Amino acid sequence: MDIGEIVKVGQLLAEIDPSVYQSKVDGDRAQLLNQKAQLADRQAQLVLAELQFKRQQNLMRENATTADALQVAEAAQQSALAQANSIKAQIQQTESTLRGDEANLGYTKIYAPIAGTVVSQTAKQGQTLNANQQAPIVMRIADLATMTVQAQVSEADVPKLRVGMDVYFTTLGGDNRRYHGKLRQIAPTPNVVNNVVLYDALFDVANPNQALMTQMTAQVFFVASSAKDAVLVPLAALHPVAAEGGARSPRGAGTDPRSQFTKGVALVSVVDDGKVADREVKVGVMNRVSAQILSGIEPGESVVIGTKAPAAAARAQTGSALVPATKGGGRP
DSSP, X not given: OOTTOEEOTTOEEEEOOOHHHXXXXXXHHHHHHHHHHHHHHHHHHHHHHHHHHHHHHHHHHTTOSOHHHHHHHHHHHHHHHHHHHHHHHHHHHHHHHXXXXXXXXXXXXXXXXXXXXXXXXXXXXXXXXXXXXXXXXXXXXXXXXXXXXXXXXXXXXXXXXXTTOEEEEEETTSTTOOXXXXXXXXXXSOEEETXXXXXXEEEXXXXXXXXXXXXXXXXXXXXXXXXXXXXXXXXXXXXXXXXXXXXXXXXXXXXXGGGGGTTSEEEEEEEETTEEEEEEEEEEEEOSSEEEEXXXXXXXXXXXXXXXXXXXXXXXEEEEEEEEEEEEEEXX
16 A cells, blocks of 8 residues: 555555464364364263263162272263363363454454545555554554644633634635634643643544645634624724713723723714714624624714824725634644
């Protein structure tokens, strides 16, 4: 088998020299035949001993023999029975050894456990394999029709994930093509890399054309929420609702502006007939650039970005909003 070759289930992949195991099987079979012959001989002797014992019993009833002769015949019958049972036990032991040696002989032929592609070949023809410590690896077969992506997620972002959520990723040199799937598992045991705690998030994607290959690097996006045909405005156009006293709540320096609108309400400066007026809107899905407006603004209205009104106005539009909960590097 060569690397890259496609194999079927049950296909013969390799064969280990069976000479040693074949000799053990042949020896077990010969020993088994010998023991069966011994058993036949012991059973014949047992039949003779039983006949002699019965004859002595009949003679004893006629007072034609002695008690000593009867006891000797009885002991001979019991001895023949014990010898026959001993041979039967030896036969069972030999049969058990034969089954084990036949199993080892069968292991000399390696068959494909799954259908897939040969991705690596560790052992070469003529190489000696040592299986005393651990099972040697002859070759690896992978089912490339479905790839499992292993994304490493930081401990700060793991609480945002949930099994079944939508996820997609792109690969290097993949022309920004997106591969979609659903989160299948979050490994409970983390990996610590350079004092950074990372958890493995696993999901599967179809790979019918085998465009994806093992050990590829992927950039993974977990979809926390999404909206289609949404009214969008730039995130910079949103302002926190005025606190008590009439003053707007200031945005903290260096903080994520989306954290100011967790209650779903914000103010937007709208341009109407050349005048700027604050309008309260209901905010839906947000990403790092845009925000979905559920109510308060209609498509086509102009909003003010920053503090300088009409000169910095941007027009609300209809589109789609998609929020990545986190990003992580992974290997499909």
